[in-house]
Amino acid sequence: MRICLIAEGSFPYVTGGVSSWITSLVTEMPEHEFIIFAIGAESKQKGKFKCELPPNIVEVHEIFLDAHRGEKTKWGKRYSFSPEEFETLSEFLKGSQSLQWDYLFKLLRSDxxxxxxxxxxxxxxxxxxxxxxxxxxxxxxFTELFWTVNSMILPLLLATRTELPEADVYHAVSTGYAGVIGALAKELYGKPLLLTEHGIYSREREEEIIKAEWVEGHFKDLWIRYFYTLSAAAYTYADQVITLFERNREIEIELGCSAGKIRIVPNGIETSGKMIAMEESEADQIRIGAIVRVVPIKDIKTMIQSFALVEREMQNVHLYIMGPTDENPEYYEECLALCDRLNLQRVYFTGMVSVQDWLPKLDILLLTSISEGQPLAILEGMAAKKPFVVTNVGSCKELMEGQPFDDIGPAGIVTAVMHTEQIAKALLKLCGNSTMRKVMGGNGFHRVSRDYRKDKFIASYREIYETIGGN
Structure with a gap:
């Protein structure tokens, strides 16, 4: 079977949870051929892959959302749109939830x-x-609105006119532009579309836009509606929607996805071998680790501010922020400046590291994101018997405390988003109690071994591909 994976802003340009998920999925299914349809933000990323391509990835197609920006053009052309075409374009630009996507696709791809x-x-x-x-x-x-809508819809106009590879199954790993491309592929070729949502794309974009300085306040609602409109295309066209946990399923239904399409398939992790190797820290030192990309949605600034409160109370504690720093260089520099302002002496940005080598060295793992799905970094840490402090986003609470009637016990402490005092208090509690750290680490290992196994995750997707792909 030939499967086209459609990824936006992740594989193969960015390391992280979704890219690791794609690598695992493809590697464990050598019987299938995979095509990657990669949607990147900037044309300068072309061919600059940060992820290794498994041998059964037979093609990579790249498009970039900044293509044709700044191109010169002639003003004042008049098209011969019918009243129906004019109305469809108008509804699209306004972010209508009742948009007829099949009609719009035909119009956007017309001569x-x-x-x-x-x-x-x-x-x-x-x-x-x-x-x-x-x-x-x-x-x-008027000019502000004109150029705002122009910049908003240009990437989609370009994306919908690109040539799409033929495949037996199309699998979008988010809504947004990836979901629209998947919907378009189904419209063109009549092949099934599978959608996997790790986080809720439209909600994540909404959170970013609310905080964004580049969007004027009176246009924030316009941008937010636009991304919800894009998500509606994926929900409408998808034959099956895979999500990772119950709360995501509830949100998808709220956003208009048919409940009958949705299936929950949790992520899975290997719990054997070196991932569970333990290494004792120096007796008088506590090492806190964060396996995370240094980007705003991971809220590294709150992490740093929380650690500053911990460092005031304890002199033997260290924070290692482990992950790429080049995805958003400006934000990384702001984080460094914050460390300087707070006069922190024991915060280390390691850049990319081997997670398997570092996990045994750490005493506590920390995640302060403002949005998540079901983080592989948490599953890896649980497999290594490490206790956590996490914010209450995505499935983090479920991972730490289990689903209803779970009898295992907590694997960490859950705090409010952006609450520096709560996060610091939780860290201090774990730093000062080695028995609690050991018990929570053991609980996490038990839970991930039972409920989040890699073999179950792969078996589920193998069955889904075979069912909807007809082979």
């Missing part, structure tokens, strides 16, 4: 719209935005 930049410079586009401005943004400068 009439071969050059997206020409459309964005046309009189028709101007008319649509002018009407939109009168209806929804009468007090906002």
């Amino acid at each position: 009439n719209l071969q050059a997206p930049m020409d459309f964005l410079s046309s009189k028709d586009y101007f008319d649509i935005i002018e009407e939109f401005a009168r209806e929804s943004y009468p007090t906002v400068p």
Whole structure:
């Protein structure tokens, strides 16, 4: 079977949980051929893969959301849109939840719209935005709305006109642009679409936009509606939607996904071999580790501020932030500056490391994200018998405390998001109690060995592919 995995902002350009998940899925299914349809943010990423490609990845197709930005074009073209086409384009630009995606796909891929930049410079586009401005943004400068919508929809116009590889199954690993591409592939080729949501893409974009300085306050709602509109395409076209835990399933239903499509398949981790090797720390030193990309959604600044409170109380504690720092260099520099302002002496950014080599050296693991799905970093830490302090996002609480009627006991301490005092208090509690650390580590290992096994995860996806792929 030939399976096309559609990934946005992850494999093969970025290391992290989703990329590791893709690598594991592909590697464990050598009987299938995989095509990677990779959606990157910037054209400068082209061919610069940070992930090793398993041998059964037979093709990699790349598109970039910044393509054609800044291209020169002629203003004032007039298209011969029918009233229905004009209305469909208008609903798309306004973020309508009742958008007829099949009709929109045909329109966007028609010969009439071969050059997206020409459309964005046309009189028709101007008319649509002018009407939109009168209806929804009468007090906002028209040029601001015009260029905001332009920058918002250009990536999708470009993406929907790209050539898509043929496959037996299309598998989008998020909604957003990846989900739209998957929906388009199903529309073009009539092949089944599988959607896996690790986190809820539209909710994550909403959180980012609310905090973003680059989005004017009066346009935040417009951007948020746009990403919910994109997600609706994936939910509508998907033959089956896979999510990782119950709360995600509930949110997907709230967002309009049919409950009958949704199946829960947790992530899985190998719990044998060197992942569970233990190594005692120096008797008078406590090492806290965070296996994490240094990006805003992981909220490294709250992590640093929380550790500053811990360092005031204890002189023998160290924080190792282990993960890539080049994904958002500006944010990394801000984190370094924060460490300097707080005069922290025992915070170390290690960059990329071998997680399996580092886990045995650590006493406590820490995660302070503002959004997550079901983090592989937590599963790896549980497999290594490490206790956690985590924020209450995604499935973190479920991983730490178990599902209803779980009889194992806590594997860590769950805190509120961005609550530096709670996080610091939890860290101090674990730092000062080696027995608690050992018990929680053992509980985590028990839970992950029972409920989050790699063989069960792979078996589930093998069965899903065979069922929807017809082989």
